Amino acid sequence: MDRHDVTLTVNGRTSTVSVEPRKLLVDVLREDLGLTGTHVGCEHGVCGTCTVLRDGESIRSCTTFAVQVDGAEIRTVEGLAKGAELHPLQDEFWDKQGLQCGYCTPGMLMRACEIIEGNPDVTHDQVREGIASNLCRCTGYQFITEAVCAAAARMKADSAETTGAQA
Amino acid sequence: MTTMDRPDAPPVRTHKENRKWVGQSIRRVEDPKFLRGRGGYIGDMTVPGMLHAAVLRSPHAHARITGIDAAEALAAPGVHAVITGAQAAQLCDPLPDFGPDPAKHTWRCLAVDKVRYVGEGVAVVVADSRYLAEDALALIDVEYEPLPAVVDPERALADGAPLVHDDLGSNCAYERTFDFGDVERDFAEADVIVTDRLRWHRSGGQPLETVGALADFDHATGELTVHTNSLSFTSYLFMVAGTMKIPANKLDIRPVPAGGSFGSKLFATKPAVIAGMCSREVGHPVQYLEDRVDNISNCDHHGSDRVYDVRLAMMRDGTIRGIDIDTVEDYGAYIQFGVGHHGNALAQVVGPYAMTSVRYRVRAAMTNKNQQGAYRGFGSEVNNWMLEQMVDKAARELDLDPVAIRRQNFIREFPHFIPTGNVYDSGDYDGVLDKALELSDYKHWRAEQAKAREEGRCIGIGLITAQERSVFSATEFWFWFDEPGAPVTSMPESVTLKVDATGGITATLYSCAFWGNSPETMVAQLVAEEFDCDPHDVAIVYQGSKNGLPATGPGGSRTTVMLAGAVEGATAKIKAKALRAAAHLLEANPDDMEWVDGGFQVKGVPEQRKSLADIAVMLHLFKHSFPEDMESGLEDSKVFDHPYTTMPSADRKDLGVFYPFMGHACHVPVVEVDLETGSVSFLAYAAVHDCGTLVNPRSLAGHIVGGTAQGIGTALYEEFVYDDDGQLLTSSYLDYLIPSAMEVPELKIGHHETPSPYTLHGIKGGGEGGRMMAPAAINVAVNDALAHLGVRVTELPITPDRLRAAIRAAKSRESG
Numbered sequence: 003m004d005r006h007d008v009t010l011t012v013n014g015r016t017s018t019v020s021v022e023p024r025k026l027l028v029d030v031l032r033e034d035l036g037l038t039g040t041h042v043g044c045e046h047g048v049c050g051t052c053t054v055l056r057d058g059e060s061i062r063s064c065t066t067f068a069v070q071v072d073g074a075e076i077r078t079v080e081g082l083a084k085g086a087e088l089h090p091l092q093d094e095f096w097d098k099q100g101l102q103c104g105y106c107t108p109g110m111l112m113r114a115c116e117i118i119e120g121n122p123d124v125t126h127d128q129v130r131e132g133i134a135s136n137l138c139r140c141t142g143y144q145f146i147t148e149a150v151c152a153a154a155a156r157m158k159a160d161s162a163e164t165t166g167a168q169a
Numbered sequence: 170m171t172t173m174d175r176p177d178a179p180p181v182r183t184h185k186e187n188r189k190w191v192g193q194s195i196r197r198v199e200d201p202k203f204l205r206g207r208g209g210y211i212g213d214m215t216v217p218g219m220l221h222a223a224v225l226r227s228p229h230a231h232a233r234i235t236g237i238d239a240a241e242a243l244a245a246p247g248v249h250a251v252i253t254g255a256q257a258a259q260l261c262d263p264l265p266d267f268g269p270d271p272a273k274h275t276w277r278c279l280a281v282d283k284v285r286y287v288g289e290g291v292a293v294v295v296a297d298s299r300y301l302a303e304d305a306l307a308l309i310d311v312e313y314e315p316l317p318a319v320v321d322p323e324r325a326l327a328d329g330a331p332l333v334h335d336d337l338g339s340n341c342a343y344e345r346t347f348d349f350g351d352v353e354r355d356f357a358e359a360d361v362i363v364t365d366r367l368r369w370h371r372s373g374g375q376p377l378e379t380v381g382a383l384a385d386f387d388h389a390t391g392e393l394t395v396h397t398n399s400l401s402f403t404s405y406l407f408m409v410a411g412t413m414k415i416p417a418n419k420l421d422i423r424p425v426p427a428g429g430s431f432g433s434k435l436f437a438t439k440p441a442v443i444a445g446m447c448s449r450e451v452g453h454p455v456q457y458l459e460d461r462v463d464n465i466s467n468c469d470h471h472g473s474d475r476v477y478d479v480r481l482a483m484m485r486d487g488t489i490r491g492i493d494i495d496t497v498e499d500y501g502a503y504i505q506f507g508v509g510h511h512g513n514a515l516a517q518v519v520g521p522y523a524m525t526s527v528r529y530r531v532r533a534a535m536t537n538k539n540q541q542g543a544y545r546g547f548g549s550e551v552n553n554w555m556l557e558q559m560v561d562k563a564a565r566e567l568d569l570d571p572v573a574i575r576r577q578n579f580i581r582e583f584p585h586f587i588p589t590g591n592v593y594d595s596g597d598y599d600g601v602l603d604k605a606l607e608l609s610d611y612k613h614w615r616a617e618q619a620k621a622r623e624e625g626r627c628i629g630i631g632l633i634t635a636q637e638r639s640v641f642s643a644t645e646f647w648f649w650f651d652e653p654g655a656p657v658t659s660m661p662e663s664v665t666l667k668v669d670a671t672g673g674i675t676a677t678l679y680s681c682a683f684w685g686n687s688p689e690t691m692v693a694q695l696v697a698e699e700f701d702c703d704p705h706d707v708a709i710v711y712q713g714s715k716n717g718l719p720a721t722g723p724g725g726s727r728t729t730v731m732l733a734g735a736v737e738g739a740t741a742k743i744k745a746k747a748l749r750a751a752a753h754l755l756e757a758n759p760d761d762m763e764w765v766d767g768g769f770q771v772k773g774v775p776e777q778r779k780s781l782a783d784i785a786v787m788l789h790l791f792k793h794s795f796p797e798d799m800e801s802g803l804e805d806s807k808v809f810d811h812p813y814t815t816m817p818s819a820d821r822k823d824l825g826v827f828y829p830f831m832g833h834a835c836h837v838p839v840v841e842v843d844l845e846t847g848s849v850s851f852l853a854y855a856a857v858h859d860c861g862t863l864v865n866p867r868s869l870a871g872h873i874v875g876g877t878a879q880g881i882g883t884a885l886y887e888e889f890v891y892d893d894d895g896q897l898l899t900s901s902y903l904d905y906l907i908p909s910a911m912e913v914p915e916l917k918i919g920h921h922e923t924p925s926p927y928t929l930h931g932i933k934g935g936g937e938g939g940r941m942m943a944p945a946a947i948n949v950a951v952n953d954a955l956a957h958l959g960v961r962v963t964e965l966p967i968t969p970d971r972l973r974a975a976i977r978a979a980k981s982r983e984s985g
């Protein structure tokens with residue numbers, strides 16, 4: 003089968019990989035780039051486990067061919083923490099026990115990231131509706147919702163502080 | 170009415186007061202790696218030279234395999250091997266099987282001459298990548314001769330049904346009736362006998378991560394190493410060595426974190442055997458991961474699938490005297506765990522109610538479906554549902570209040586032996602009920618219901634009270650059989666604690682793999698409680714089966730109680746040595762010393778003190794400072810066995826104690842039913858659980874909410890649907906509907922703590938959580954919403970189709 007060069011900027015780092023046209027984005031991330039934080043659950047676009055951000059918007063990496071996103075900016079769970087410091091979402095998921103087995107968590111975190119970045123004033127109900135795109139078999143969503151709301155509040159306070167400091 | 174003398178219960182314990190770490194909702198110690206995407210699940214593992222396997226699955230429910238041509242597949246790019254079912258049967262023996270007659274319902278890793286359900290494996294391809302392996306699957310040519318399929322369990326038991334296993338000579342794999350207590354008298358003396366026919370269709374755990382294994386057979390040593398997310402039963406893994414035809418001491422099964430199990434990864438040996446067989450054949454490490462279709466159609470862990478005919482012997486005043494249960498269970502094409510699911514139900518068959526007799530008849534039907542395994546509750550949650558529907562129906566028929574009838578029948582004295590012989594160690598069912606009535610705002614919702622009804626809206630309240638047994642003993646699997654008369658089987662759990670030279674503590678776990686539960690957090694909190702350290706400073710190691718201490722692994726909400734017993738035992742040994750060492754160093758009498766805040770000191774003389782780190786460094790590096798018989802190091806293990814299990818009587822009129830630590834809960838969902846669409850939505854949901862002393866309340870709350878979400882799936886949405894020809898109509902998540910955040914309401918959660926008298930700190934298990942109760946509660950709520958219309962739903966899941974049909978039937982009854 004012929005191969006194509008695909009260039010992706012993943013979590014700020016640009017790489018070019020040579021892939022078959024049928025190779026899925028999730029497999030390129032996991033196998034070619036060694037980023038195994040993105041998982042698959044259903045492999046047919048329903049569960050959201052494989053969610054990553056493409057140019058800021060969430061996509062299902064299990065139903066996306068890598069060649070379709072050539073040149074794109076991709077964010078995955080591995081890009082959230084800054085070294086030792088967890089992203090507020092990660093920290094609040096930990097604090098509120100927004101995870102049990104952790105398998106849906108990377109996809110859930112990326113979806114939550116999109117929700118908060120799109121709307122810093124997101125309400126509890128909007129979070130619940132927003133994460134309905136992603137299945138979690140363990141938690142029943144309640145503590146995930148709590149965690150996302152807490153992270154949103156924290157991120158808002160942080161950015162107000164930064165803006166205040168700059169002013 | 171027992172025909173045996175009951176052995177003494179274990180001594181009643183005095184529980185530690187002022188606990189520092191047990192009871193705190195600390196952040197789980199497992200979580201950081203998962204939050205960072207570094208979970209290390211089985212699919213994340215690669216090793217040099219690793220190949221990938223994919224399995225070809227039967228499109229037929231029942232067919233003879235008349236030929237397989239794999240030549241083209243074998244010649245395809247990147248393919249290393251193709252192994253057919255017939256070849257696999259030469260390479261491996263049947264899979265470990267606890268069923269009634271394994272020689273007559275033989276279960277193998279791939280089908281040999283006949284397929285028995287859609288999705289059964291017929292051949293496996295090993296290739297350089299999963300893509301290439303799947304390409305090659307399409308090139309395998311299998312000739313089938315289709316046979317008539319049987320999918321309805323009752324039809325399967327009728328004369329003339331197609332036989333799933335010819336050797337069995339019937340589709341009834343097992344049948345037995347037990348009588349406990351004086352059933353005849355209770356039914357003869359009853360004022361009213363409430364009867365019903367109930368149907369629970371199959372759903373399953375469906376963790377978002379499927380089952381997988383990475384196997385590496387070393388021809389130099391003859392050793393097989395398997396990494397898998399399906400590990401449990403370390404003590405029983407010699408059976409997998411048997412299947413692989415290798416000595417048990419040449420097998421090492423190592424746990425990796427699982428992305429959820431809910432029972433469905435319990436002793437899931439097939440993927441490990443397939444990967445092991447392939448690795449031995451091709452001489453490379455081989456990874457085999459189920460995809461979602463593999464898992465839905467062939468996980469060997471579909472949940473219960475039952476038909477019930479039940480009679481409840483009632484007095485007019487609401488007293489429940491006895492219950493007569495006749496159940497047919499659809500086990501599918503194989504029966505690896507026997508009828509253990511019914512043994513499980515018998516542990517708490519009477520619920521929280523003080524009835525005096527039970528008749529239990531079970532027939533296990535073989536059909537052309539994927540087989541049954543474990544799903545959170547292991548058959549007890551189905552019993553909870555059945556019993557609560559019956560009590561609810563009794564309340565209606567006798568015109569009694571649904572809360573009052575339950576309260577009236579509560580067991581109030583403990584320990585209490587139920588008619589089957591199992592014991593309920595402790596409980597406070599009134600306390601839980603009172604809390605639930607308050608938390609749920611029960612009175613308010615009854616008023617709202619009345620108001621809504623005037624507006625033509627159908628609101629229902631589903632109060633149920635039910636049990637969650639914890640810490641199983643294996644007798645539930647074998648008391649069904651009179652032969653061989655085995656003694657009580659051990660179900661141990663082990664922990665090794667090592668104090669290093671700096672005083673740091675490492676705990677080694679055996680077989681208690683991470684499944685989304687919190688074994689590391691539990692052990693860390695328990696160790697911290699014993700040693701006065703920070704739980705986040707305790708390191709945790711998982712040991713593989715090779716060289717592992719005896720261990721059984723998670724299941725039946727046993728992990729925390731068993732790990733607590735092991736931690737306590739290992740701690741006692743370590744502290745005994747540390748005390749002796751400290752006394753020696755201080756030239757004090759050990760009897761004059763006490764453990765205070767992380768070290769030993771002379772009573773009343775705090776300056777005469779050695780911290781654990783002081784003692785550890787001496788024991789590690791300066792052994793010669795101590796008496797001759799003291800060895801270097803500070804490390805010990807405890808193999809902790811089931812704390813309370815007794816033999817069944819020979820006549821099986823008393824099954825003994827096999828599930829003694831009895832949790833309890835009251836769930837109160839409030840639903841609204843849309844008569845036009847048949848949809849059910851939640852207006853409120855309250856749940857109060859009592860599973861003894863809590864180690865980490867927020868973790869338990871997680872099990873309550875998560876289990877309830879699964880229970881909502883079971884009650885309203887999830888079903889593995891097979892059509893009349895045995896075709897699986899729900900082989901993807903487009904059709905098998907798992908509740909999303911929009912289907913699961915916010916829960917109000919209450920905890921009640923009635924300690925067990927027999928376990929460390931009074932802990933009971935609670936891991937099966939809300940799924941034990943939610944299906945029962947939601948069914949009661951829906952029936953409550955529709956009672957005034959004469960509608961009573963007796964079949965789960967309550968899909969819109971089923972609900973609309975029930976409403977239409979009631980309407981036509983009314984007009985007819």
Ligand code: FES
Nearest residue numbers: 043044049050064
């Ligand atoms: S794995 Fe991509 S949506 Fe389920």
Ligand code: FES
Nearest residue numbers: 102106138139140
């Ligand atoms: S934490 Fe297990 S699936 Fe969400």
